[in-house]
Amino acid sequence: MTSSPRQDAAVTVLGLESSCDETAAAIIRLDPEGHVEVLADRVRGQTAAHAPYGGVVPEIAARAHAEVMDVLVAETLGDAGITLADVDAIAATSGPGLVGGVMAALMTAKGLALGAGKPLIAVNHLEGHALSPRLVEPLAFPYLLLLVSGGHTQLLIAEGVGRYHRLGSTLDDAAGEAFDKTAKVMGLGFPGGPALEKAAVSGNPARFELPIPLNNRPGFEFSFAGLKTAARQIWEKIESPSSADIFDLAAAMQDKIAVTLSNRASNAMKYFIETYPDALTPVLVVAGGVAANKAVRAALEDAAKAAGFRLLAPPMKWCTDNAAMIALAGAEHFRQGEQDALDVPARARWPLDAASAKLDPVIGSGRKGPKA
Structure with a gap:
């Protein structure tokens, strides 16, 4: 779905992330020249919960995300000193990842977007990583x-x-x-x-x-x-x-x-x-x-x-899973006039390059879901 582009104005976006074992929320402001200001950035890990098992347990991760996501959003808004009314759009990881976890961020974002009348941007978690260096500087393509x-x-x-x-x-x-x-x-x-x-x-x-x-x-x-x-x-x-x-x-x-x-x-x-x-x-x-x-x-x-x-x-804190990169990816798409419908699904698989994936599919499992 598309809307009017916002290329000539700064945009403020709330981002949510829960694809594996970090629950994260962040608010960034992206100006027309591509400079990013991170207004707030919070991450809650689950290391203690998964340590006895030697790896991430999907059911435990999903439950932990659901328990803290709404609190984390409120804390992040407080850190930034703004309210939901001051946000231009809400972005959330929609995949790929542990689908029970992905749903925590996505469903929270849907509820906030519906309640506040804000556009929803469904973000590919891999694109968040791909764009994360642009949190530091306006890196040119390609x-x-x-x-x-x-x-x-x-x-x-x-x-x-x-x-x-x-x-x-x-x-x-x-x-x-x-x-x-x-x-x-x-x-x-x-x-x-x-x-x-x-x-x-x-x-x-x-x-x-x-x-x-x-x-x-x-x-x-x-x-x-x-x-x-x-x-x-x-x-x-x-x-x-x-x-x-x-x-x-x-x-x-x-x-x-x-x-x-x-x-x-x-x-x-x-x-x-x-x-x-x-x-x-x-x-x-x-x-x-x-x-x-x-x-x-x-x-x-x-x-x-x-x-x-x-x-x-990126700096170490933005190499691992975080919501600042999700907010940035959402802001970049929002500036191009894009937004998603409220029925956008959570996806365990979501290749970053759909064309390459279709021609040369990669199948396999990993800690954060399939490789492609």
Whole structure:
């Protein structure tokens, strides 16, 4: 559904997010030049609730979202010092993700939009990540995007708001899933990715021999299932793991994931330059939860520099799931005159690039839902 475009005026948007295990609400103001002011930004995690199970339990997550979403909205409005009447539109994640969780943000947004007479914008969670660097600066299109998280690992070209061309995706596990499941096997605790990164700081990545997935192969696809299995097999052969064993295997696993991501990104950067030869300062954006990993960022920084690209990543707080990116994506679509009907569905699957997904579907499950 479309309405009158708002390109010539600043817009204020309330965003809601609940696709996995963070309940979030934020209010941003987007000016005509693309500058963003984050007026309020709140996130409530569920780590303690899921820790006993070593992973996110969908039913527990959905219930926790529903219990706090309305309170979080009220607190966020209070932080911003405004009321719902001052908001131009309400945006919410509509997928992909754990559908019970997605419904919490979407149904709350629908109720608020109906009650306050405000436009509703249904946001693709992946587009929130794709646009998250624009929270920091008015980044021009096109740019190359590496979206890497617990449920998604893919390379895309962001051509504009709502326009994305997928180059490649994971053939099996996502990078964040490999982090999390390896951490679970090693008993490092939950959430697994940050726990493995912490252990890796004290480790020697060269001690254990792990494969580099798809090493030296052309293309843009990823694969992490074999690497995850190799790490598990090494771990199971260690009878009484010492601290050094834990640190060294964590470091080896992190190193191979970082190398794989940088290798595939290098292929994509070469393709981007060939496709957009007039790009003066090409940009590689890395977004998603795994973008918070320092070793991954360092490897991508080196690869970007070698290819003549600038690496751009959101601040750590906007790499993981948050509502500021959802509010921004909603504001960008609202400025283009778009809004959604109140019967828009919650979706477990919602590819960011529908055309690529139809031609080359990617099937599989992950912590945040299907890869594509």
